[in-house]
Structures are given as C-alpha cells and as structure tokens.
Amino acid sequence: MQQQSIHTHQFENGLLLIVEEMPGLQSAAFSFLVPAGSIYDGFGKNGSASMLADWITRGAGPRDSRELTATFDNLGIAHSESAGSENITFTAASVADRVTDGLEIFADVILRPHLDEGQFEPVKLGAEQSLIAAEDDPQRKAMVELRKLSFSSPWGLSSDGSLDDLPNISSDDVRGHHERCFRPNGAILGVAGNVDAKVVIEAVGQHFGDWEQKDGAAVEPGDCGPKRTFLEHESAQTHIGISYNSVSFPDPDYYAAWAAVSVLSGGMSARLFTEVREKRGLCYSVYASQASLKHEGRVLCYAGTSNERAQETLDVTLQELKRLGDGIDESELQRCKARAKSSLVMQQESSRGRAGSLARNWFFLEKTRTLDEVRQRIDALTVDSILEYVNRRPAQDFTVLTIGPKELKVND
Amino acid sequence: MQFHQHTLGNGLNIVAESNPSVHSVALGFFVRTGARDESPELNGVSHFLEHMAFKGTEQFSADDVNRIFDEVGAEYNASTSEEVTLFYGAILPEYLPQTFELLSSILYPTLRQDDFDIEKKVILEEISMYQDQPMHVAYEAGMLKHFSGHPLGTSILGTLDSVGVLSAEQMRQYHEDHYRAGNITLAIAGNFEFDQIVDLAKQHCDDWPSGTLDRPIHEAKPQGGTSIVTQESRNQQNIIQMTPGPAAQDELRFAAEILSVIVGDDGGSRIYWELVDPGLVEFAELGFYDYDGSGSYMTWMSCQPETTEVNLARIQKIYAKVNRDGVTEVELEQAKNKVASRVVLRSERPMGRLSSLGSNWVYRKEYQSVADDLTMLRGLTRDDIRKCLDAYPLGACTTVAVGPLKELQVS
Numbered sequence: 050m051q052q053q054s055i056h057t058h059q060f061e062n063g064l065l066l067i068v069e070e071m072p073g074l075q076s077a078a079f080s081f082l083v084p085a086g087s088i089y090d091g092f093g094k095n096g097s098a099s100m101l102a103d104w105i106t107r108g109a110g111p112r113d114s115r116e117l118t119a120t121f122d123n124l125g126i127a128h129s130e131s132a133g134s135e136n137i138t139f140t141a142a143s144v145a146d147r148v149t150d151g152l153e154i155f156a157d158v159i160l161r162p163h164l165d166e167g168q169f170e171p172v173k174l175g176a177e178q179s180l181i182a183a184e185d186d187p188q189r190k191a192m193v194e195l196r197k198l199s200f201s202s203p204w205g206l207s208s209d210g211s212l213d214d215l216p217n218i219s220s221d222d223v224r225g226h227h228e229r230c231f232r233p234n235g236a237i238l239g240v241a242g243n244v245d246a247k248v249v250i251e252a253v254g255q256h257f258g259d260w261e262q263k264d265g266a267a268v269e270p271g272d273c274g275p276k277r278t279f280l281e282h283e284s285a286q287t288h289i290g291i292s293y294n295s296v297s298f299p300d301p302d303y304y305a306a307w308a309a310v311s312v313l314s315g316g317m318s319a320r321l322f323t324e325v326r327e328k329r330g331l332c333y334s335v336y337a338s339q340a341s342l343k344h345e346g347r348v349l350c351y352a353g354t355s356n357e358r359a360q361e362t363l364d365v366t367l368q369e370l371k372r373l374g375d376g377i378d379e380s381e382l383q384r385c386k387a388r389a390k391s392s393l394v395m396q397q398e399s400s401r402g403r404a405g406s407l408a409r410n411w412f413f414l415e416k417t418r419t420l421d422e423v424r425q426r427i428d429a430l431t432v433d434s435i436l437e438y439v440n441r442r443p444a445q446d447f448t449v450l451t452i453g454p455k456e457l458k459v460n461d
Numbered sequence: 462m463q464f465h466q467h468t469l470g471n472g473l474n475i476v477a478e479s480n481p482s483v484h485s486v487a488l489g490f491f492v493r494t495g496a497r498d499e500s501p502e503l504n505g506v507s508h509f510l511e512h513m514a515f516k517g518t519e520q521f522s523a524d525d526v527n528r529i530f531d532e533v534g535a536e537y538n539a540s541t542s543e544e545v546t547l548f549y550g551a552i553l554p555e556y557l558p559q560t561f562e563l564l565s566s567i568l569y570p571t572l573r574q575d576d577f578d579i580e581k582k583v584i585l586e587e588i589s590m591y592q593d594q595p596m597h598v599a600y601e602a603g604m605l606k607h608f609s610g611h612p613l614g615t616s617i618l619g620t621l622d623s624v625g626v627l628s629a630e631q632m633r634q635y636h637e638d639h640y641r642a643g644n645i646t647l648a649i650a651g652n653f654e655f656d657q658i659v660d661l662a663k664q665h666c667d668d669w670p671s672g673t674l675d676r677p678i679h680e681a682k683p684q685g686g687t688s689i690v691t692q693e694s695r696n697q698q699n700i701i702q703m704t705p706g707p708a709a710q711d712e713l714r715f716a717a718e719i720l721s722v723i724v725g726d727d728g729g730s731r732i733y734w735e736l737v738d739p740g741l742v743e744f745a746e747l748g749f750y751d752y753d754g755s756g757s758y759m760t761w762m763s764c765q766p767e768t769t770e771v772n773l774a775r776i777q778k779i780y781a782k783v784n785r786d787g788v789t790e791v792e793l794e795q796a797k798n799k800v801a802s803r804v805v806l807r808s809e810r811p812m813g814r815l816s817s818l819g820s821n822w823v824y825r826k827e828y829q830s831v832a833d834d835l836t837m838l839r840g841l842t843r844d845d846i847r848k849c850l851d852a853y854p855l856g857a858c859t860t861v862a863v864g865p866l867k868e869l870q871v872s
Contacts, residue, residue, distance in 0.1 A: 051484075073482050076806055107738075112737070118729040122795045125802025142806055174740025181696045182743045182763055187593050283694045285592040298467050299695025318527035319517070327523060328583030333590050355589050383533040391553055398810045 050421045055407070056246035057417060058253075062262050063234025066253050067407040067417055068246040077242025078142035078400040080408040081155060085230030086135040087208040089266045095203075096210020097178075097226045098132035104223060106130055107168040110157025114168065115156070126151045130158075135157060135343070136412065142401050145243035149252040150451055154260040156256035158220045159231065180212045187288045187452045188334075188353055190280075195290030195450050196340075198278060199347045202271030203394045203417050220363060233260040239408030242400035260339070275449050279456040287359035287453030288351070291366065293444045295339060295346040298413035303341065305438035310348055311385040312435070313369065318384060324369050331362045335389060338392045343413055348444070354456055361389050363449070363457050368443040371461075377432050377439075388428045393420045464828045465655040467662075471671040472643030475662055476822045478650045478814055478830075486557055486651035487811035489549030490568055491819040493646070494639040496543045497612035497753075498676060501752065504634050506620015506627060509584050514548060514567040514633065515539070516576040520564060523576060529563050536812070537564070543604075543613055544753055545823060551812045554652045558661060565647075565665040568640060577629040585625070588618050595676075595699040595773050596763065598690060599863040603701035603759070604820040607859035611681040613752055641672035650817035651811030678754030680708065685858035687871050697743060698766040698864035700773065702857040706749055706756035707849065709824040714751050716849035719841055721749040722796045723788050724779065724855065729795070731779050742772055747855070752778050753824065760853060766865045773857070773871055780855035787847050797838055 087098040107114040121128055126143040128151070128406070139159065141151040175290040183189055197205045210218075238257075240249050295310075296302045314321045314337040325335045337350040350370070354362040396402045410418045449459045465477040495507050516523040530537050530550065537550035537560075548568060552560045591597040600618055608614030618624075648665070649658055683705060707713035725732045727745020736745045742764040750757050764772050807813040808831045821829050829837075860871045 076807060076809055113736070119795055120797040122729055125798050125805075127806060143802055144805055171738060175743075176740075178697070178740065178743035178764065181765070183696050185595055185697055188590070285589040286586070288593075297498035316527070316531035318524070318531040318790070323524070323527070326583055327527070330578070330579040331586070333583055333587035338824060353586070353593075354589050355586060379534075380528075384528070387532055387534040389534075391536070393487075394553055395536070395551070397484050397809075400809075401806075 050394065051412060053419050055417050055419065056250070058250045058260055060233065060254060062274065064253070064257055064260065064262055065237045065411060066240050066250060067411055068249045069241040069407055070171065070243065070244060070246055071242050071397070071403065074243045074400050075144055076142060076400045077145040077148040077240065077244045078404040079140065079148065079151065079238060079240040081139040082136040082237045082408050082412055083139070083231055083297050084135065084235040084265065085137045085226065087135050088134050088203045088268050089208055089226065089230050090203065090206070090265060093214055094222050095206050095214040095350070096176060097210055097218055097223050098131040098137055099210045100176050100218065101135050101223050101226050102130045102132045103175060104164055104168060104172045105158055105162045105176050105227070107172070108163035108165055110161045112157070120154060121362065122439070124150050134204050134206070134208050134443060140401070140405070143421065148240065148242065148244055149248070152252050152256050160260055162227065163222050166220055169223070173215065173218070176210060180210060182207065187282055187284045191288040191290045191450060192349065194278065194280065195292055195349060195448070198274030198448050198450060199349065200342070200345065201273050201290040203268060203343070204342055211440070229266045232263045232265070233257060234262045235265055237411045239404045239406070241256055241403035241407060241412070243421070272313045274448070277459060278450040280452045281454065282448070282452045283353070284453055286353045287356050287451055287455070287457070288353050289359065289366070290450040291350040291370070291448060292347045292448045294442065295345050295348045296341065296442070297346045298341040299343065300346070302438055304430060305435050306346065307339050307438050308382065308385050308430050308435045309347070309373060310337050311388070312381045313337045315371065315385055316388055320369050321366065325362060325365055329365065331358055331365065335366065359453060360457050364460055367393055367447065367461055374436065374439045374443050377435055379432055382430065382432050386427055386430070390424060393424055430438065462830060464830065466828070467659050469662060469667060471644065471667065471669055472641070472661065472673065473666050473669060474646040474822060475658065476646060476648050477653070477655055477658055478818055478827065479653055479655060480650070480811070481652055483652050483811055484553065484826055485551050485811050486554050486649065486653045487549065487551040487565060487815045488561065488564065488647065488649045489547055489815050489819055491648060491823050491825055492562065492640060493544065493644045494674060495541055495545055495847050496615040496617045499615055499641060501702070503627065503631060503635055504615060504623035505584070506632055508545055508617050508619070509580070509624060509627065510632055510636060511539045511541045512580050513572055513577065514570045516573065516580060518566050518569065518571050520690065521563065526567060527639070529533055529559065531666040533560055535560055538734055542618055543615065547819070549815060556700065557653060557657070559721070561661045562665055568645070569669070570699065572629055572633055572636070574629050581624065584732060585621055586623055588624065591618065594735065595692065595695055595697070595709045595863045596761070599699045599861050602688060602690055602863070603703055603859060603861040606686065606861055607683050607703040608681050609684065611755070612677065613681055613755060632770040639674055641674065642666065642669040643671055643673035643725065646819055646822045648815055650814035650818055676753065677722065681705070681755040683858050687860040687869060689866060689869055690863040691865070691867050692811070692863060693865050695864045697763050698769045698862055700762045700769065700860065701860045702760040702860045704758050704856040704858040706755045706758045706853045707751065709752050710754070711753040711756065713849045713852060714756065715837055715841060716845040717749045717756065717853065719793070719796050719800065719838070720788065720846050720849060722800060723792045724783055725760065729784070732776060735775055735779060736772060741768065745772070745776065747772050756853070760857065769862065770870055771864060777857060777872060784850055784854040787843055787850060790843060793841070793843060801835055801838055804831060804838070
C-alpha cells in the first residue's frame, strides 16, 4: 500500500487538525467534527442540533444566506452540514486550490453565524416537514426506531429530532445549543487531498486560532428501549429490524466484530444475502451492519418482506445470526479480507473519503490510523480468533422491531 | 487520460479511458435494452433478466458468481433503466482478467428454471418494497401517464401481475433478440493497458452473436393531464410533474441541463429559495432527463397535502417567469462554477467516469473527455438557454400526485 503522508497538529485552543497530502489528486476535501450532536439536545428538545445544522448556514460573518450560497457555488465548493449523535459535521470538497477559501468561509459559519430570528421559523417548518415525511417511509422509520431501542438514551435518539419535541424547541434553545457546545477543544478537522500540510496548518491557525475554549456540555445517560416493539402500519411489506450487542469502536475486539458482521453481510456472497434472498427468495433487501459508537456498539439488521412471508423471514434471519458461532469457513474470511483490501486501496482515490476517515478515526481512537495499519489488523484475523469472539459474545438477547399490518412471533 | 476505441468483428463496441495515476479500474457492459424495448406481455423482463444474470452460466453457478466477485474485492452491481441494462464492477488492476471473464460471461446466463422461480419471488418483493415508497409510486405513475402510448411509458419493474406470469422461455427469447454484440458497449476507465482489454474481449466476447436492436426513437408527444393516486394513510403529498425537454441526441440538452440547475437544483436555485428555504415544502427540485429521441423535465415535490395547490402554483409562476425572461448572467455563471466542480470531483474516480464514458457512446457514439465537458459548459450562453426555452418551455404538461388528497386542481 502506498505510503501515506499524514500530519497532525493540535492548536493551543485544543482544536485537532489532521492533514493527509494526496499529491495524485486534483481535489481536496475536509470533514470538520464539532462536538455538538443530538446527544446534547437536552431532555424534551430532541432536534436542536439538527435545526442548528440548517440554521447555521443561513447567514454568517459578512454574508447573508444567499451570499453564502453564491460564494460556495462560485468557488465550486460542494458542502454539507449535518447533525449526528455526537457531532455536527461540516464537509466540503472542491478543486484543491480552493480548500483554504472553504476553511475561511466555514470559520464564519462555525464561529460567527447570524442565527437570525427571521430564519428560525423556516428552519422549524423544514424540520417538521422532513420528520412528517419520514413517517411515510416505513423502511427508514424501522431503522430510526431500531436505533432508538438499541442504544442507550440519548445516543439512540434520532439526530433528525422528533415530532413530539419539535414544538417545544425555541430559537433561544438552538442558539443556546451553539453557545454551549461549539468549542475548539473536542473539535476535529480532517483535511485530505492535493494540499501542502504547512499551508493548511497555517490557514486553520489563522481562521480558528482565536476560537475560545470552554468546558464540554453534559450528557445524562439513560436506558435502551424495550426488546419487542410492533408498530402497526398499512404497508405492502413488513419491515423487520433486529439488533444485538456488539463492541465499541475503540474496543480491542472491534476488528473481530467487524469480520463477524462481514461474514453475515459483507457482499453478495455473505450469509444473509445467500440464505434469505438467494436461496429462499424471501427479500429484496436484507443486511446487517456494525454500528459502533465510542462507548457501545450494536449489530443492526434489516429485512423487508411481503406480509405473508414475514414470519419465515424473521425466523430464518434470526437462525442465521445465531448459527454464526457454529463455524466459519476459511474462504468466508478470505473474502472479507479481499473486500477490505480493495476498499482501503480505493479510498486513496477519494479526498472526501479520506478526510472523513481521518476525522472519524481521531474522534473514536484519539490517534491516526493509517490504511496500512488497518490492513495489518485485518490480515491478522483468523477463523479461530473470530469464532472465539463470536462464542464469547454470541448473537442473543435480540431487540426486534416490526412495522407492518401484523405482529410477528419472535422465536429466539 | 487517454481514449481508446475498438470494435470486435461481431460488433461489440469497446471504449476506454486510461489513467495510470489511479489505483483501480472500472468496467461496465452497457446493453442497449430496457423497459422501452419490451412488449406489454413481457413487461419487467429486462430488469428480471438483469437479476438472472447473477444466477450464473454453465461454467459459473449462482454461488460462484457472487463468491468470485467478493473474492476479488469487487464493488459490483447492475442496473436497469428504460433504455439501458448495465453490468459493472470496480476492482484493483491485478484482478482485471478474472473479473472480466466473470462479468462478461454473466451477460449470457443459463436461465435455469429453478433459479428463475426463486428470483421471481425476489422481484415481486422488490416491487412491493417500492410500493411502500410514495415518491417511487409517483414516478411510476408519472412515466406511465406522461409517456402513455409511447415506449418510454413502460414500467422498469413491471407489475406483480406482469412479472407473475412471465415465463423463463419468454425471457430466453427476449435475451436472444436483445443481447447481441452490436447492441452492447464495453466501457472501461482507470488503470489498465488497452491491449490487454482487447485481448480479453477477443477471448471472452468474440463468440457473442452479432446484430443490433432496432429501436423506434420517435419523439413522444404527451397528452398530459392530472392523475391522483389517493393513499389516505400517507402524511405527505408527493408530486411529480413532467413536461417535454430535448432528447439525448439534441444539442439543446446542455442548455437544458444547466437550466435545470439554475431553476431547480437542490440548493441555491430559484425553486430552492422560493419553496425549500422558507420551509414551505419538504423538498422541491427540477431535473432534466434525456432519452433516445425524447426528453423530459421533471419537477419533484413533497409537501403537506393542503398546501399542494398553492405550492404548485408558486412553481408554475417561477417557470412562467423563466420562460418569459430567461435567466440572468449572474445565475448562469454561478451554475457553471457549481457544475464544473461537480464534473471534476466526480471524474476523479474510475467509477465516476464509467457512466459518462459508456452513455456518450451508447447514445451518440462519441467520446467526451473531462476537458471537453468543461469547455462545453464554459461555452454555454444565455442565448443557448433562450433557444432551449423557446423549443422546450418549462411547465407541467403531466401531473401525478400520491398522498391523502382526493382531488387536485392544477393551474
């Protein structure tokens, strides 16, 4: 694997910058994590972070909302702002020589947003429409609800917010969210592409160097949801969500857990696709994914199937999850490794992909991890080490959620 | 980047763009067949056949196909549209020979009866899945109504009934008629040697039957009108509006494309500022879609049911103004800058070049480099947009609404 040129720099105010120089590319991108995600929404105010992510670009620094958009477009900077559970993430991608312009504009957005009162109502209306529309999409709803049941509160809460809380969120609540949470200590900026690290470090220092530190906002951990949930819905298919315990991202078992899920669902030759779809034709969509946070992790599964075959689909899927500990073939592991290697190499073609990984890895691990290190960890996996993990932490104690016309029986 | 082209004796078109500085290679077989090439009794067969390709050949079983693709770490899949069935994969260069052999072979699958029976169930599940997605229901109904009486008004998935009665024998006949080398374009982008590609094609594709498909491409003349699909359990109203635009062979398509960005892009467009930014709708966008011989502007919108009529009227007002006054120089420049950046970012990865490389050949037998695309974009003027608007004004010839409403008045 090609040697990577990764530079890390921590500014005095705590802001952490990681830069990867990728001279073969034309583009550059960044991913900026600010510790202001939906876990900091506060009780009864779920949706504040999400609304802030919209409001914050409606005027900042010397520019109003339209001027900001025109500036981004004219510089050819593709950008996004979104709330996740831990962070609000700002991303930008452009031809490489525009990246410092992007940093300058985002300094206005992050440090000097207008948060004009007149723009708040449109933000709220937009958030409401989006939450109402989500109710019309049972597949999406299934996964939102499954997360809610699977992770402890407030990590499981939807980062899009909730229709119940939305009316109670005031403009001052959202301004307060910005004041409370936006801080350089805890913020992480990943930059990747055809850039010179020295130039980037200087530009970030210039634009974010005087950002003042403050203490982190508090989070009150709560419980997970019930293990069985059925939501009656007049739909063509029954939508099934299943989850069970796994490990956090920093956990030493993370790669074994990842490999176990890959055997189940990494690629079209993996077990769920083969057994549920290819052999029985029960589903179009069936998958499992590793959902690891900093402090906990779950495996989240989905299957969508016609109502009359839903019970069989649930039974077969659970069976596949449970029988993983019975044995894994060497060839299954080799395929996981091949897919991982390919995706690691291809990441080197994408400044966006790398910028996101740099920032995310630091958030979870508080250090960089090169593609080569990841590959070594994956190469070190053996069938025995994965089986040992699976048998130590078997798929059991399932959380099951179904959306459809009829409740199913969980035979676990 | 360097362009290469070759045609096999049987007519298989090969187009390639090599770029030694990238890490992967993407290849795709673009078969010029899709829903529009189906007779009514075969509705859904193109898409079903695309699935059946992965069920394998005499040489490769269904399990082999998925297993080998995963063994080489391929990012691979297939898709079916109204006009093209595409089989593609991206891999590391060392796996090119193996991947080429497999990907090319599945275009001529065995179509075993038991595989056919099981996969039919998967297709029926896919149809049901889309029935739960209101915007998809609106798209299907919109295409059916707008292109009624024209081949483009054929559903890609088909219906539970049409797929339900389809036989393996009918699929075999369709395959024999449509999967002919002259009707297929192999596109390759990324890190490879072209000589090797030609050798692989000779080795694996030389025995494919020759011939092309004669497809009528007369321009659609939509009758238009309004349809409502009432689904009382929905919360939002989902609307699609369609009106004719330039075809894939029409030079006006570049102007139409940039016009759709100025008027209806998902950010910073006229529709965005008028409807999305104030929170009047969940989303509203205008897109331009070009087909063989026909084209269409599509307006997509989702909003609260009771606001549908007034929001549609807002959009029509925007269209009327654009039709009358055109766009401003400032808007055009901003859209060009935005699109130029998208072109460059998308082109960086071989997978991002594949679609453009293949489509340009399938539709126009031409090659457009990234530089060509940017030159074309930079050269567009307000006059070009004026010409396009005169020939194809924005509007709402056809409207389909899916949601709780029982009636809808469209001005």
